[in-house]
Amino acid sequence: VADARNFSVQTVAVLAALCAEPVEWRHGYEIAKQTGLKSGTLYPILVRLADRELVEATWEAEQPVGRPRRHLYRLTATGLAEAEAASAALAAGEVTTRGRQPRGVRHRLGLEGAR
């Protein structure tokens, strides 16, 4: 299991969002709203997580009327383990995440005041 220090705080936010309901497939806009991340931050993170096989993706099974099928995401078993480890480590204050830590994301992760 990777160290949470390997993740940016935004990545941890995405992992935490997916970890909240690990069996549910989630679409990008929903994750963006939940994490407060902009699409330009969220999608590169999803791409990297999928490359590392921490996130799996699939298309909506049925074609909705009047709009294109959406891409859905959820954690893999490895991803779930990493997400739980990262969230636990952050909550325990054992690690700090690398990279910039936007206030909104820190707030959602309950990191306000933490270094």
Place this chain on the structure above:
Amino acid sequence: MTRALALLWRLASRALPARRREWGEAFGAEIEHVRPGRARVTWVIGGLRLVVAETHLATKLAYVGIVVASAAGILGYGWHSGSGNPAMPIHRVALIVTMTMLAVVPWLSRRIRAFGPIAEGRAPRLVRGFAFAAMWAVLPVAIYVGNYSERRFGTCADCTVPERAQWHS
């Protein structure tokens, strides 16, 4: 507005490498679900950041900028101010052709894999970058030597009148 944004995204996502095309489609499929107005525009602009990141556009532009700036600097240094020497236009053309070849040949050879497969990683990139820089560094030296030899042993076309009188004496 939505159509324009979707069109913009379709055009931009074409730049994505083949292995990322599905992500481009995935991103595009979300556009219609985003709240219309500013949020939707922001969403698409974010997607452009994805394209920039995945195509390494910023790095490529930086490389192009460095090459153009180097070429401009060397051209400025090597450009002859002009004289009655009939070989001067040829000198200028040769300089432009050399600069163009130095800029284009490495790019082209990489594109058509003229020298075989291209290794990725820091060390091979460093070697390539050093070789490229060394190749460019030779040019100003060659120009300097050319100018010096022309003044010292050439027709003395750029010499001052007293120097020319001395040359032809």
